[in-house]
Amino acid sequence: MGVVAGQPGCDHRNSAATGWPGPERERCAGREVDEGRNAMPAASETAARESGAVTAQDRLVADLRDLLAALLDKAFGLALDGIERFARFLDGVSARGGISVNAVLGGVRAAIGGHSTVWGAVRGAVSALSPAGRVALIAVLVLALLLLPVTVVLVLLALIVLAVVAVARS
Known part of the structure; x- marks a missing residue:
């Protein structure tokens, strides 16, 4: 100076x-x-x-840079700690929340990812099921697929009976 x-x-x-x-x-x-x-x-x-x-101005500039770096490090550290706490909170909610909460969270994750929200909700709900619940769900789906032709035949028979009754009354 x-x-x-x-x-x-x-x-x-x-x-x-x-x-x-x-x-x-x-x-x-x-x-x-x-x-x-x-x-x-x-x-x-x-x-x-x-x-x-080294002049006093150079030392001041270096100290201010160090102070700014420490401040930014502390601020980003606090922000990351907050985000990690929030993520743990959401993990706890999904673990305790049951099928409906997991379905909602799965739908939200799918929406954020740009995928189908319905499919995301189904995946979230299934992820909340216990292994025995998953086996039961798979058994119901397999039975539904096997019994689908029988169900279609029964519905067609019911429609034929209704048509015959409607013609007989007229």
């Missing part, structure tokens, strides 16, 4: 206060002075910086 006119280490006073007509930049104690605007380091100070000497 340079010396500003009117401060200790400088023989000049601020030109605005004295009405001094001199040039905007003058030499003062080995530094160029920009009459109160920006003090520029002299060549000896620039050489010290280039040789590896």
Whole structure:
């Protein structure tokens, strides 16, 4: 940092206060002075910086960067902890919630993933079933597939009987 006119280490006073007509930049104690605007380091100070000497400004910038990095690390850590707590909460709800809650969560997951919400709800509900419940569900589905032709025949017979009764009454 340079010396500003009117401060200790400088023989000049601020030109605005004295009405001094001199040039905007003058030499003062080995530094160029920009009459109160920006003090520029002299060549000896620039050489010290280039040789590896660390100035207070460089230390301040490095410390501020470290502080910002620590702050960001702490903020992201807190955010991730909150997200993990929320995920554990949802896992607990799905574990205790039963078939209906798992069906809803499965539908929501499918909707977020861009898939069919009905299929996602079915998968969520089935995932909540115990192994014995899954075996029972599979048995019911297999029986329904095997008995489907019988059911169709019974429905057709009922329609034929209804048609015959309707014709006989007319």
